[in-house]
Amino acid sequence: MTAAQDHPHPVGWRLTPARWIVAILALAAIVVSIWQLESERAGILIEPVPGTGTTPTTVYRLPDAGPAPVVIVSHGFAGSRPLMQATSLTLARAGYAAVAFDYEGHGRNPVPMSGDLDSPEGTAILLMAETDRVIDAALAQPWADGRVAIMGHSMGSYIAVRQAVVDDRLAATVAVSMSDDSITATDPPNLLMIQGEWEGRLIPDALAALHRADPAAGLGDTVGDPAEGTGRRAVLAPNVEHVGVIWSPTMLREARAWLDATFGRQSSGDVAHMGGWVALLLTGIVALAWPLARLGGKTHQARPKPLPRNRFLIAALLPAVVVPLVLAPVNTRFLPVLVADYLAVHFALYGVLVLALLAWWGEVRWPGWREVGRILGLAGLVAFYGIGIYGFAMDRYVTSFFPNPERAVIIAAMAVGTVPYMLGDALMVEGGRAPLWRSLTARGAFLASLGLATALDFSGLFFLLVILPVVLLFFLLFGMMGGWVGRASARPAGAGIGLGLFLAWALGVTFPMFQMAS
Structure with a gap:
C-alpha cells in the first residue's frame, strides 16, 4: 500500500560527509560501549543454578573463590535478571554469590503469574514461594557458605521485605525503590532502604519505615547495629528515578557496604558502571540507522x-x-x-x-x-x-x-x-x-x-x-x-x-x- 504520488524523483544512495561522520561516531560509540560493558563481566563466572524447577536462575560469582554468602537478587515488575546485572556483578566482584532469577510471568520464565494482584495473600504469596524455592536451591550449592541476604527493586523489594519477615535465614534486606506497610521497628532485620532522589512519592515511605525504629532518624542515618541484626538505614541515590536507580553507583556502594557490615566483611574496589554505557550503546545503534538508511x-x-x-x-x-x-x-x-x-x-x-x-x-x-x-x-x-x-x-x-x-x-x-x-x-x-x-x-x-x-x-x-x-x-x-x-x-x-x-x-x-x- 502506498500513498498517492506526484512526479517520481531519484534518491541517491551515496553517503554525504555528515552521514559518514555520524556512521563513524555511532560505530565508535557501539564498540567502546560493548568493550566497557564486557569488561564489567570479565572475571565473573556466570552460570545457571540447578534445582530451581521452571524458574530461570543465574549465579554471578568469582571462580575458585570458595564458599561465600549468598545474596538473592530480585527484579521489579516487567523486569528480568539482566536488568539487575549491575547489582549482581558488583556483589560478585566483592566476593558474594549473587543469585538472580526471573519471577513467574517475567523474562524467560515459562510459568505465568497468577493469583490476585490486589491482595497480599494473592500473587505476592506465590512470588514469595518462588523466592523461597530459589533460596533453597542456592543454599544447597557448594559455593554457598550457609549465609544469605536478599536484595530487590520495586516489586522485587516488596517481595523481598515480606520474605525476610517470615524467613529467619535472611540476615539482611536491601530494598530499592521500596514501598511496604509490613515493615516494623524490628522486622525485617537489618533493613537498608534506597530510593532514587527523583522518586518523590516513595521517599516518605522509607522515612516512615525508618521512624518506626527511631523517630529522630533522618536520611543517611544508621539506626541500630547491622552486625547485631538490628540495623536500619534509609538513603537517597542522587539524580536518578525509578529505573535509573538500578544503575546508580551510590545505590551499589550502599548495598555492598550494608551487606559487608551484616556479614563482617570488607570490600574494596569500584562498583559496576553500566548505566551510562548502556545508554551510549543504544544511542549508537539508533544513530547508525541514519546513514544505513541511505545504503x-x-x-x-x-x-x-x-x-x-x-x-x-x-x-x-x-x-x-x-x-x-x-x-x-x-x-x-x-x-x-x-x-x-x-x-x-x-x-x-x-x-x-x-x-x-x-x-x-x-x-x-x-x-x-x-x-x-x-x-x-x-x-x-x-x-x-x-x-x-x-x-x-x-x-x-x-x-x-x-x-x-x-x-x-x-x-x-x-x-x-x-x-x-x-x-x-x-x-x-x-x-x-x-x-x-x-x-x-x-x-x-x-x-x-x-x-x-x-x-x-x-x-x-x-x-x-x-x-x-x-x-x-x-x-x-x-x-x-x-x-x-x-x-x-x-x-x-x-x-x-x-x-x-x-x-x-x-x-x-x-x-x-x-x-x-x-
Whole structure:
C-alpha cells in the first residue's frame, strides 16, 4: 500500500560527509560501549543454578573463590535478571554469590503469574514461594557458605521485605525503590532502604519505615547495629528515578557496604558502571540507522503526496476518540498477559480506521506486486535491525528481549494490531517527510487515546500506564528511525510495517504473562 504520488524523483544512495561522520561516531560509540560493558563481566563466572524447577536462575560469582554468602537478587515488575546485572556483578566482584532469577510471568520464565494482584495473600504469596524455592536451591550449592541476604527493586523489594519477615535465614534486606506497610521497628532485620532522589512519592515511605525504629532518624542515618541484626538505614541515590536507580553507583556502594557490615566483611574496589554505557550503546545503534538508511541503492519511487490539512486532522484525531469509546464496553481479554490483549485490539482498530479513511479519500492505493516485494523486503530489514541488532544489546545488557516459545502467540497477536497502526501512521506522516507538528499530533493523539481508555476503565486498564513510557520511547527513538528509512526509500509502507513488527516484539516481551482466572 502506498500513498498517492506526484512526479517520481531519484534518491541517491551515496553517503554525504555528515552521514559518514555520524556512521563513524555511532560505530565508535557501539564498540567502546560493548568493550566497557564486557569488561564489567570479565572475571565473573556466570552460570545457571540447578534445582530451581521452571524458574530461570543465574549465579554471578568469582571462580575458585570458595564458599561465600549468598545474596538473592530480585527484579521489579516487567523486569528480568539482566536488568539487575549491575547489582549482581558488583556483589560478585566483592566476593558474594549473587543469585538472580526471573519471577513467574517475567523474562524467560515459562510459568505465568497468577493469583490476585490486589491482595497480599494473592500473587505476592506465590512470588514469595518462588523466592523461597530459589533460596533453597542456592543454599544447597557448594559455593554457598550457609549465609544469605536478599536484595530487590520495586516489586522485587516488596517481595523481598515480606520474605525476610517470615524467613529467619535472611540476615539482611536491601530494598530499592521500596514501598511496604509490613515493615516494623524490628522486622525485617537489618533493613537498608534506597530510593532514587527523583522518586518523590516513595521517599516518605522509607522515612516512615525508618521512624518506626527511631523517630529522630533522618536520611543517611544508621539506626541500630547491622552486625547485631538490628540495623536500619534509609538513603537517597542522587539524580536518578525509578529505573535509573538500578544503575546508580551510590545505590551499589550502599548495598555492598550494608551487606559487608551484616556479614563482617570488607570490600574494596569500584562498583559496576553500566548505566551510562548502556545508554551510549543504544544511542549508537539508533544513530547508525541514519546513514544505513541511505545504503539501499537508488530508487525512483515517487514521494508520497501530503494529506490535505483537514483530512490529516480527521485521520489523526477521530480514531483517538472513537476507538476507546467503542472498546469501552467490549471484553478484550483473550491473552495471558496483563492489558496486552486490550492494547492489541486498540492498535488494530485504530490502524484500520486510519487506513479506511485514507482509502475512502483515495489517498492510498495497492501497489504492483514487484513493489509489494520491495516494501516487504524493506520491512524485513527494519524489523531485523530493531529485533536483531537493537534487541541483542537489550537482551545482553538491559532486559530479556529474546523470549521463550510461550510468548510467540502474544507477539503474533500484538503484530495484528501494531502493523496496521504503524502502517497508517507512516502514511499519515508521509514516511517522515511531513512537518514535525503532524508527527507530534498523530502520535500524541494515540497516547491521549490510551489515556482516555484508561480513564474509562481505570481498574481494568491501570497497567496501561506502566506501558505508556515504552510506547512514548518507541515513538521518540524508532519513530525517528522510521522517518529516516521512509525519506531515504520513499516507501513509508515498508518502514511502517517493519516498525510495527518491532513494536509487537518489544511489547510482547515486556508485558508480564498472567494466568487469567477461569
